[in-house]
Amino acid sequence: MSQIIDVAHLNYRYPQQSADDLTLKDISFSVAAGEWVAIVGHNGSGKSTLAKNLNGLLAPASGTITVDGEVLSEDTVWNIRKKIGMVFQNPDNQFVGATVADDVAFGLENQGVPRDEMLARVAAALKQVNMSDFATREPARLSGGQKQRVALAGMIAAQPQILILDEATSMLDPRGRAEVLQTIQAMKVAGNLTVLSITHDIDEAASANRVLVVNDGELKEEGTPAEIFRHGPELIKMGLDMPYAERLKAALKRQGVQVPADYLTEKGMADWLWQLSSNK
Template sequence: MSQIIDVAHLNYRYPQQSADDLTLKDISFSVADGEWVAIVGHNGSGKSTLAKNINGLLAPVSGTVTVDGQVLTEKTVWDIRKKIGMVFQNPDNQFVGATVEDDVAFSLENQGVPRDEMLTRVHDALAQVNMDQFATREPARLSGGQKQRVALAGMIAARPRILILDEATSMLDPQGRYDVLKTIQQMKAQSDLTVLSITHDIDEAASANRVLVVNDGRLVEEGKPAEIFKHGPALIKMGLDMPYAERLKAALKRQGVQVPTDYLTEKGMADWLWQLSSNK
């Protein structure tokens, strides 16, 4: 499988930092075309800064970012951004249209998409996130979950090859988070989208094919979700929470129950509990 993102020896410091103080420290990794990679870490670990370096909102002091075969530079940044859609933690920061449909159409107008095609793509994108009935509403009058779905609709209409979610579900309630993640999973299945999810939500990271752990500006570990989550309490030392199934296993173990040593998803944990109770 070909690589669509390659980050090599990336270092970044903010202007107010001293020369020997870095926010990102020699980070290297690749993302395969069509892969879903979650980047997890506690607040302030550098994961959002990393996302902004990947799409050119910030420029590293050293190292390279290559997207779809193009090295990110001042000359290539606009071509690369056409391939990347980004949804931020607070969607209010990216709304520019007076109405929902105007906002979804904004990037298409900038790309010079013909009007008839643009109208079709806007309608289809809003329908895909169940927001077509709100097309003429003002974005400011929507709920947090509705705003995030509109932001996603803008990405669907623009048809990027890569979607970066920068804490995109952190302000949502559990149902809103579930709805947004389900929509992204559907998008990925339909168009073989590459997803880069920046999050401190372990349950969101469980949706990914692979997890990268960032701590104090460094990439400290990577692997499949099950490989990362089986560390259990060690995740807390990195400023992360434990998945619900792991917390439940720890609580049962404290009660003297012999629990599986391998990582289990919530479904796997439910199946094991059912089997345990039926054997009694």
């Protein structure tokens, strides 16, 4: 697969920091078109700062970011932002329209999309996230999960090549989180969408193709979810929690149960427990 994002030796410092005090330190990685990459780490590790560097909201101290063949710069930032959709932790900060439909249309109006096409894209986007019945509602009166789906609808209508989720599910309950992630997975499959999920939720990261672990502004680990989660208790030293299935395996092992050495998803764990029970 071709690379759609390439980050090379990225360093970033906030204005109040000294020259040798960096929030991001020599970070390099690539993302293939159509890939889902989870960037995980504890609060304050630099994940959100990295996300804001990727679409030009923050300017790096040094290093390069290349998106779809274009190096991010003052001259290219607006063109690159057309290719990247971003959903933040609190969707209230993104709402600008008086109604749900107005808000979804806002980005299209800025792009000069013809009205007939705009209305069709707004309607299709709201249908995709199951929010068509709420088109005339005020965004502020929606639930947390509904607000996030509206924010996603705005991204769907804009048709970006890349979607960045900056802690987009952290304020949702488990049901709302599952609904949002299912919607994003459907978007990814339907449009070969590239997804970067900035999260500290290790269970959310399990749905990604690849996981990057950021700690204290440095890229510490990179691999598939199975490769990363195989570290088990070592994840805690990186400021992360262990996935539920791994926590359960550790608890069973302490009780003297022989558990599989390989990483298991929650479904894999359920299947293994069923087989274990059936063999008794």
